[in-house]
Amino acid sequence: MSPVTKTVFVGLLAAFATAGAQSPSTEQELAETIIKKAMAENQAIRILERIVSVGPRLSGSPQTAAAVELTRQMMVDLGFEDVHLEPVKVPRWVRGPVEKALIVNSHTLGTVPLAITALGGSGATPEGGLTAEVVEVRSIEEARNLGDQLRGKITFFNRPMNPTELETFRAYGGAVDQRVRGPAVAAQAGAVAALVRSITTRHDNVPHTGVTIFRKGERVIPAAAVSLQGADLLHQVLSAEGTVRVHLELACSTLTDVPSANVVAQITGRERPGEIVLLGAHLDSWDVGQGAHDDGAGCAHVIEALRLLKELGLRPRRTIRGVLFMNEENGSRGARAYPKAPQRRGEVHVAAIESDRGGFAPRGFTVSADSSTVSAFRRWAAAFRALGADRFTRGGGGADISPLRRDGTLTLGLNVECARYFDVHHSSNDVLEAVNGRELEMGAAAMAIMAYLLAEEGVPR
Amino acid sequence: MSPVTKTVFVGLLAAFATAGAQSPSTEQELAETIIKKAMAENQAIRILERIVSVGPRLSGSPQTAAAVELTRQMMVDLGFEDVHLEPVKVPRWVRGPVEKALIVNSHTLGTVPLAITALGGSGATPEGGLTAEVVEVRSIEEARNLGDQLRGKITFFNRPMNPTELETFRAYGGAVDQRVRGPAVAAQAGAVAALVRSITTRHDNVPHTGVTIFRKGERVIPAAAVSLQGADLLHQVLSAEGTVRVHLELACSTLTDVPSANVVAQITGRERPGEIVLLGAHLDSWDVGQGAHDDGAGCAHVIEALRLLKELGLRPRRTIRGVLFMNEENGSRGARAYPKAPQRRGEVHVAAIESDRGGFAPRGFTVSADSSTVSAFRRWAAAFRALGADRFTRGGGGADISPLRRDGTLTLGLNVECARYFDVHHSSNDVLEAVNGRELEMGAAAMAIMAYLLAEEGVPR
Known part of the structure; x- marks a missing residue:
């Protein structure tokens, strides 16, 4: 001074x-x-x-x-x-050494990798991963309404942040429920895993992680964020082909x-x-x-x-x-x-x-x-x-x-x-x-x- | 719509x-x-x-x-x-294929390249470049006062943008005179070239160009911006050794x-x-x-x-x-x-x-x-x-x-x-x-x- x-x-x-x-x-x-x-x-x-x-x-x-x-x-x-x-x-949640997701054998595209990242709190897949059909939803409410139709499937939460919201924290707040509670709601309906559109404003191939919460007694399933480019691809293939199967492999664990x-x-x-x-x-x-x-x-x-x-x-x-x-x-x-x-x-x-x-x-x-x-x-x-x-x-x-x-x-x-x-x-x-x-x-x-x-x-x- | x-x-x-x-x-x-x-x-x-x-x-x-x-x-x-x-x-001012500056044979560092970019409106050096002693100044006024002491030298304008000025356009305005008119003022005093500390807020090795103005009838000399890291190095060598020679080569031209x-x-x-x-x-x-x-x-x-x-x-x-x-x-x-x-x-x-x-x-x-x-x-x-x-x-x-x-x-x-x-x-x-x-x-x-x-x-x- x-x-x-x-x-x-x-x-x-x-x-x-x-x-x-x-x-x-x-x-x-x-x-x-x-x-x-x-x-x-x-x-x-x-x-x-x-x-x-x-x-x-x-x-x-x-x-x-x-x-x-x-x-x-x-x-x-x-x-x-x-x-x-x-x-x-x-x-103490630990990401595993393996994080893999593939669209499996689309009629038009064949097998395509998706950029994903496990959500904090996610469960692991069985060793060697799991493969299941994808059901796309726009909200937790929609997932709840689908109920049993999610059984054995991968629930894909795909509602974007509202781009017209200038206060991006509000736009985030309007989308993040899918990540925080979507996987647990999907699990309740019998889903085997959940994918969530990354809660981000940047349309690239980078996935964005964050917490997902399974409450005491709730079934813990594998849950991952998928990049915006990946989410859009998944949506397009679903729209074009009606059904899509995804192979998912996550090795995370909670210590x-x-x-x-x-x-x-x-x-x-x-x-x-x-x-x-x-x-x-x-x-x-x-x-x-x-x-x-x-x-x-x-x-x-x-x-x-x-x-x-x-x-x-x-x-x-x-x-x-x-x-x-x-x-x-x-x-x-x-x-x-x-x-x-x-x-x-x-x-x-x-x-x-x-x-x-x-x-x-x-x-x-x-x-x-x-x-x-x-x-x-x-x-x-x-x-x-x-x-x-x-x-x-x-x-x-x-x-x-x-x-x-x-x-x-x-x-x-x-x-x-x-x-x-x-x-x-x-x-x-x-x-x-x-x-x-x-x-x-x-x-x-x-x-x-x-x-x-x-x-x-x-x-x- | x-x-x-x-x-x-x-x-x-x-x-x-x-x-x-x-x-x-x-x-x-x-x-x-x-x-x-x-x-x-x-x-x-x-x-x-x-x-x-x-x-x-x-x-x-x-x-x-x-x-x-x-x-x-x-x-x-x-x-x-x-x-x-x-x-x-x-x-129609055209940058040449050659832009080179070297501190020549410093006692402590030997010969060291400086990152430079010709200023728009700069003259060219003689083919093969020129080598001259550097005189550092903080302002156009200082250059004017030095007058004849700049003859045959390279004038080095080295006053930074004021970092405490939150309105960076004002800080820019407070420094840019060195670039716009510094070289012409140096030329009036007989300088053979001018170097100007880049007018920037980022302390890296990238030079920032911009216009330098020689009015009608004024002698046009070679003039280049030097990166902030280069400018600081030049200043340090000058402080430590008293004299520094720089070799400068610019092939720009005005069509x-x-x-x-x-x-x-x-x-x-x-x-x-x-x-x-x-x-x-x-x-x-x-x-x-x-x-x-x-x-x-x-x-x-x-x-x-x-x-x-x-x-x-x-x-x-x-x-x-x-x-x-x-x-x-x-x-x-x-x-x-x-x-x-x-x-x-x-x-x-x-x-x-x-x-x-x-x-x-x-x-x-x-x-x-x-x-x-x-x-x-x-x-x-x-x-x-x-x-x-x-x-x-x-x-x-x-x-x-x-x-x-x-x-x-x-x-x-x-x-x-x-x-x-x-x-x-x-x-x-x-x-x-x-x-x-x-x-x-x-x-x-x-x-x-x-x-x-x-x-x-x-x-x-």
Whole structure:
């Protein structure tokens, strides 16, 4: 920290400490200082490089254990306070060495491979695979209605994301039920396996994985995502020939739960250390690609936001805590464990902000609250304008902090330009190269500004 | 066009035709219909694919002639009206087969190649190249002050874009003078060549070209951009060793001007056909990469915006005209010719909107007007909110339409998320793959909505 910056900030700090509600110009000065440091040093992408260097981070994997230790050590090295791990047991699903799907002997095309990836939670096929007729459906409801007609068949869920939905997270939400619960519903009707059209915006031959859930007592069947090109081919052959048989081979397995941890660190508040503003993201990812956008980017946002505040010597009234949650992708065990941890005794969570929408240019924040609270946040819009992150809208705060929201904590989500996110999400294309360093850094600056304002001024009313 | 859509639009059209100033809800309905069609059909990226398929489009090149014919034919096929070419003579600068730069015999590194690209307008070196000592400067002013100390040397302009400037176009504007006029200033002081740090935000080994201007009577010297890694290496060797010699070889040449054309088409206004709302972009590009973002994306915006309006059966009160300008990159001959063309007699240009900031997600519009006019545009913000394109700010309207602005026309620029633009700008990385189809389409929808509102309602006051 340069002496000049230090002087500016001691001044700012004094102003914040004494003035109560802040004038917009002070908030803008704070924002400008954070943004300048962020963009000049451009460290978020360096942090992300280190996180993805361990390999994909599926819960319970050795790579994920390495990521826990790496980020803990990084936080110690950066001088954060109270750096520690909070243990949590996580599921351990393992992709097998074999993932194969073939359209078998179509009249017109012969035998054609389909690009697939097992869904997390999928069962294995019998050794050597299974071959069965395919029944295409557009929805879980349609699968339910077909009932016994699915017996002995492979159910193929093929409803695309709505392309006219600009908010791609909403389009994702409108399609993902097929993946999450489709295979279990198909299993109930006696299906031997399920294929699901990849939930993606990119029309290529890359399949996108994700969780599929079989509840306790439900029959577990093999379930895989098929690429969009594969899904369209399957649909065309079905339309042309009436029946299609697919050979499917998956060797995945579910092992016993293993120990893991949430990674926690903070800048302790100068006046009300027990009042917490939480910055959250999830450290685990899928086992394809690098989990660079999902959610390596969010972890980089959290660490970089704390780094910026720490190095600028900003110690707000309340504590700003970073939490890298474990197991968001297939169980949310970390999210559920956090509020119940012994460390929470005597703590009050004033607000929690999650970054889990990728490392794209920030657009603003979603706020899980009524419209009058959302309007109150708009008072701070000027501080976020230069980043283009000055939109405050009602909406979800993110999966990792939703247990906190249910306990009454105000939750916010960092909102970003989302047109590209589902091109790469849960696929082998979710790699560092798909993340732009400047865009990532802008998100970190937005997180830092929001955390500081909340920790210093409290929730605006 | 579906019958349903047609009914909606006949209704909308009637409303627009009779109601004068529109209620926000009607503007939002219009916007929603345009956006739905745009996102469902996703044609902008198909249009761009065709444009870049001819190869890079440097003014006067055979590829550019092909692009003129291709886009003219495309506009005919899409049913646009009054499709025609407006002739313009353009410069013809040709990159040579040889582009080479070497640090010669550094004490520590020996002889090391530098990644360079000739600047458009550069002179050639003597056959076999030239070798001279390098003098590093940070600004044109510094070069001027050094004066005679540059004689016989290679002047190396090495001031980076300001990384803390979030609006990368401003950062570009703060550095590009070195490239545009640096070589000529160096030549005045007797330099034998100039190297310029690439004006880019991406720290890699790819050089970024662009125009350098030698005015009439000025001595033309060889001038090349060097990659950021190359520029940093050169700086380090200079700092460590005090003197560095570079061998430079460029075989470029300037031929005589050749005929080319602006490509023009329109949807003729139903009530005031002689009042024009212009949608502009430039068809030429640099001769490296594909000119996909610069400005193939803008051309795709213009054509797709017209296509959307045309196919929705929207014929506004005034004419909406698309113009693909020729030669923005190294002469602006198309921009200067357009207002003077014989076709302009009796025409009034109400407004002109340019897209020349890449095919990224739209953020809003810059308006070349006083703040009260900018505020008046904000009345339409709701129509652009779903696209995230509802920011109206004072600012430039784009190079191609600036002659119209000087003649009194209100000009607007499509503003987009700009963090990545200068990563690829004027380089071999400006290729189709760097453009996201959804983001491009959102920009086209924003252009279509703005053009229609202006053509139907006039400039808001």
